Amino acid sequence: MRFERSTGRRAGLAVLVIAFGVLSLSFVERPESPAAPAANPVSSMGSARLVSVEELPSYADTCLEAPSDGASAIAALQEQASGSGFSLYAVLNQTVHAAQNGGATNDITRMPVRTIKDSYPIYSSIAVDPERDEVVLQDTNHFSIKVFNRLENTPATVTAATPKRVILGPKTLNEYNNGLSIDKNGDIYSVAMDTADSVFVFDAEANGDVAPKRRLRTPHRNFQSALDEEKGEIFVTIQYPPKVVVYRKDANGNDAPLRVIEGPKTQIFDAHGIAVDVKRKVMYVGSWGNDSTYTVPGTGTWHPPSITVYPLDANGDVAPIRKIQGDRTTLNWMGGFSIEPESGDLYVGNDVNSSVVVFKATDNGNVAPTRTIKGDKTGLNHPASVSVDAKNKEVWVSNMGNSSASAFPLMANGNVAPIRTIRSAPAGRVSLKFGKPQAVAYDSKREEYLVPN
Amino acid sequence: MNTPIIAAFARLAKEDTLPVRIIEGQKTLISRTMHNLSYNAVNDEIVVSSPFNQAILTFRAGSSGEAAPIRYIRGPKTQILGTDYDGNDKAFVDGDNGEILIPVGTNTSPYESILVFDRLANGDVAPKRVLSGPDTLIKGTRAGHAGIAIDPKRDLMVVKSAGGGPLLVFNRTASGNAKPLKAIQGPKSGIGVGGGGGGGGQIGVTPSGMIVTACAGGAICAWSVTDTGDVPARWRIPVQQLTNVAPSGVALNPFHKEIIVPSGARNVVQTYYWPEVFDDAASTTNNNNN
Numbered sequence A: 001m002r003f004e005r006s007t008g009r010r011a012g013l014a015v016l017v018i019a020f021g022v023l024s025l026s027f028v029e030r031p032e033s034p035a036a037p038a039a040n041p042v043s044s045m046g047s048a049r050l051v052s053v054e055e056l057p058s059y060a061d062t063c064l065e066a067p068s069d070g071a072s073a074i075a076a077l078q079e080q081a082s083g084s085g086f087s088l089y090a091v092l093n094q095t096v097h098a099a100q101n102g103g104a105t106n107d108i109t110r111m112p113v114r115t116i117k118d119s120y121p122i123y124s125s126i127a128v129d130p131e132r133d134e135v136v137l138q139d140t141n142h143f144s145i146k147v148f149n150r151l152e153n154t155p156a157t158v159t160a161a162t163p164k165r166v167i168l169g170p171k172t173l174n175e176y177n178n179g180l181s182i183d184k185n186g187d188i189y190s191v192a193m194d195t196a197d198s199v200f201v202f203d204a205e206a207n208g209d210v211a212p213k214r215r216l217r218t219p220h221r222n223f224q225s226a227l228d229e230e231k232g233e234i235f236v237t238i239q240y241p242p243k244v245v246v247y248r249k250d251a252n253g254n255d256a257p258l259r260v261i262e263g264p265k266t267q268i269f270d271a272h273g274i275a276v277d278v279k280r281k282v283m284y285v286g287s288w289g290n291d292s293t294y295t296v297p298g299t300g301t302w303h304p305p306s307i308t309v310y311p312l313d314a315n316g317d318v319a320p321i322r323k324i325q326g327d328r329t330t331l332n333w334m335g336g337f338s339i340e341p342e343s344g345d346l347y348v349g350n351d352v353n354s355s356v357v358v359f360k361a362t363d364n365g366n367v368a369p370t371r372t373i374k375g376d377k378t379g380l381n382h383p384a385s386v387s388v389d390a391k392n393k394e395v396w397v398s399n400m401g402n403s404s405a406s407a408f409p410l411m412a413n414g415n416v417a418p419i420r421t422i423r424s425a426p427a428g429r430v431s432l433k434f435g436k437p438q439a440v441a442y443d444s445k446r447e448e449y450l451v452p453n
Numbered sequence B: 001m002n003t004p005i006i007a008a009f010a011r012l013a014k015e016d017t018l019p020v021r022i023i024e025g026q027k028t029l030i031s032r033t034m035h036n037l038s039y040n041a042v043n044d045e046i047v048v049s050s051p052f053n054q055a056i057l058t059f060r061a062g063s064s065g066e067a068a069p070i071r072y073i074r075g076p077k078t079q080i081l082g083t084d085y086d087g088n089d090k091a092f093v094d095g096d097n098g099e100i101l102i103p104v105g106t107n108t109s110p111y112e113s114i115l116v117f118d119r120l121a122n123g124d125v126a127p128k129r130v131l132s133g134p135d136t137l138i139k140g141t142r143a144g145h146a147g148i149a150i151d152p153k154r155d156l157m158v159v160k161s162a163g164g165g166p167l168l169v170f171n172r173t174a175s176g177n178a179k180p181l182k183a184i185q186g187p188k189s190g191i192g193v194g195g196g197g198g199g200g201g202q203i204g205v206t207p208s209g210m211i212v213t214a215c216a217g218g219a220i221c222a223w224s225v226t227d228t229g230d231v232p233a234r235w236r237i238p239v240q241q242l243t244n245v246a247p248s249g250v251a252l253n254p255f256h257k258e259i260i261v262p263s264g265a266r267n268v269v270q271t272y273y274w275p276e277v278f279d280d281a282a283s284t285t286n287n288n289n290n
Helices: A008-025 A041-045 A073-083 A088-099 B239-243 B275-279
Strands: A114-117 A123-129 A134-139 A144-149 A165-167 A177-182 A188-192 A198-202 A214-217 A222-228 A233-238 A243-248 A259-261 A271-277 A282-287 A306-311 A322-325 A334-339 A346-350 A355-359 A371-373 A383-389 A394-399 A404-409 A420-423 A441-443 A448-452 B006-010 B021-023 B037-040 B045-050 B055-060 B071-073 B092-094 B099-104 B113-118 B129-132 B147-151 B156-160 B167-171 B182-184 B203-205 B210-215 B219-224 B235-237 B251-253 B258-263 B268-273
Touching: A123 A334, A123 A394, A123 A404, A134 A177, A134 A394, A144 A177, A177 A222, A177 A233, A177 A383, A188 A222, A198 A222, A222 A334, A233 A271, A233 A282, A243 A271, A271 A346, A282 A334, A346 A383, A346 A394, A355 A383, A441 B037, A441 B251, A448 B037, B037 B092, B045 B092, B055 B099, B092 B147, B099 B147, B147 B203, B156 B203, B167 B210, B203 B251, B210 B275, B219 B239, B239 B268
Parallel strands: A123 A177, A123 A383, A222 A271, A271 A334, A334 A383
Antiparallel strands: A114 B268, A123 A134, A134 A144, A144 A165, A177 A188, A188 A198, A198 A214, A222 A233, A233 A243, A243 A259, A271 A282, A282 A306, A306 A322, A334 A346, A346 A355, A355 A371, A383 A394, A394 A404, A404 A420, A441 A448, A448 B006, B006 B021, B037 B045, B045 B055, B055 B071, B092 B099, B099 B113, B113 B129, B147 B156, B156 B167, B167 B182, B203 B210, B210 B219, B219 B235, B251 B258, B258 B268
16 A cells, blocks of 8 residues: 655654664664564654655666766766765765655665675786886776786785775776776776776876876777877777777877778677787787677677787778687687787787687687696686786786786796786685676576676 | 676675676677576576677576577577667566567667567577567667566566666567557656666566566666556665665565665675565555556
8 A cells, every 4th residue: 555645744753763774774684584574664664755856867777878978977976975975874864855855655765785796806907017117907896997016916915915006086987997008108098898988098197086188989898909109099999899990099089080990801700809010010809709780680690719810001891811710729708918019929818718828920720829828826817808018028917807917927838827916805815707787687596696797 | 798707696695705606608608788687487597698699598597607508599580689789688588488588679760679489499480479569669779678577477578668768568478569558657757758767677576566677866666567657656765875876777586575786887786675565565556647
């Protein structure tokens, strides 16, 4: 049965009761047995009608398109939190105001009984800056960019390394950040791969809640970036509809790309990693193999994962000049790429294979990697991205699975321990690997939540 | 999203509790942009769309690691279609009636279709039923497709339009250009034209007949399956006001009288104890504004 509209006086009393109930619930664990339900703050007080009059934006309807006014959807939420000094008391004050206006909906102000979240960083991408002796990591869990000393090697007794700088906050516009690149000036290029659909560029010394110096809008579902410093260009992969878009490095706003590599001849299917070999004038593009034409029903199909190679100045629907593909490659949901500029060796974060694989500059067809870093000594756990430090002859790896980054000698091969590890969570701690959990299902047989990224 | 895994967590998992298993890897045929997945308790299976390859995948529910789907629906006969932005992002399973339901739309049309397949369909098969046309009032957008839930007790299908469309109730087996039995939308409702209603396309129907889904203002709302018109929700949890977390979807746990709310925007999954929507006898009372 529906509750009658109440007076403001009654509602005010009701809110006080709710305030007590909510505060109590925040300290008291609810029994888990369904046969012994917990106290119910609404039913216990009789007739609450707490109706919100403050309309809040909703940012979670599918993969939201980026706001056209240049604002950040997530940043707006963060601003709301920081600006209001968000607290339970603030919420209750809002509720008092709402209750005085009455209404027909029964609002329940009970806090969640459980929340699953990862308190630690989830490192999606990495870039090393040997000129400044810095390692930059993308935390796609908390939307931050962390900058560490390159020589940091977190001792086992330390819970988490302390970064030199952290770029974090609503002004940064960071959302689902990935695909790092660093240019010769030390500027940081950060791919925002969902709600923001942009590449954000930060000053080399950026720190704290600072706005990016540029925001380049890209198509939806961008993944990784790569720089060609000779020509002053930035390459960005778009997962689907799959393509590579090439812009001037200093492009800004809605600047159009200089070139787009796209079409059936390209054999790019669900694009991920990208690297450019300026010396040999080629680019490498990683594909997971998921394929369809969105305008034509029933065209879906799958291909084995591949790395396709194109001339650096390719444009339009061009066929690859080489293709690395087949079971010997061990490619399995590969992530970011990086090139060693002298040898042309291609380093690949082979995520689900928990390995870093290296292909030679001339590799073609169903070839095994020339080197593979893999095994229990490596500390690798879902290595999502790699970055070659040619100056110091090292390769860095971001581990999405354990909140760490690992450095190996450039020629490392097999089950070898890293020479240094930057760790942002207790040793041995495994990440939840959340990445925009947009939906959930309940498995009633196993009493489990099924959460897709 | 960086990697489109499916992680399974124990119901009592809290902050930093690790998943008990993860489905991931090339052999899974999963791709990014899974905005719904569905558990079939009758057959102990999971159904999920694979958006980039216009496929619907069925896994054994206990799958772990690089598990291949046990069946997939894919090919020209299927009519599966999407948009460049969020195409084919949702799939739903009705275990009681042995059917899989998929919303499909295009970049150009404001209307969506519901394709219905047999649960055991495998490969390139035509849908057994299609609900499609302007009279259905099912709307979608380039960046969002309809959500679906089945009420097996009352033999109803509930559809949540995307992009400012209404919340609709149909006979479960409605097909063609069928009109809905009920349509909830408007400013009072927090759904549809003038009402908003973001928060993703997931819907649940409680055994007592309450439709639970996200509504305007970052809240989760509940209406009776008998409600229609511009009617306010009977119950609401103002999730965003309470926790500063905007819901992306919702799933129901009737046994424990809980709802589960993921937030893509904040990388969290919350659980609310909400006995009111599971116990509410109001579902049979009239609350219609039409």
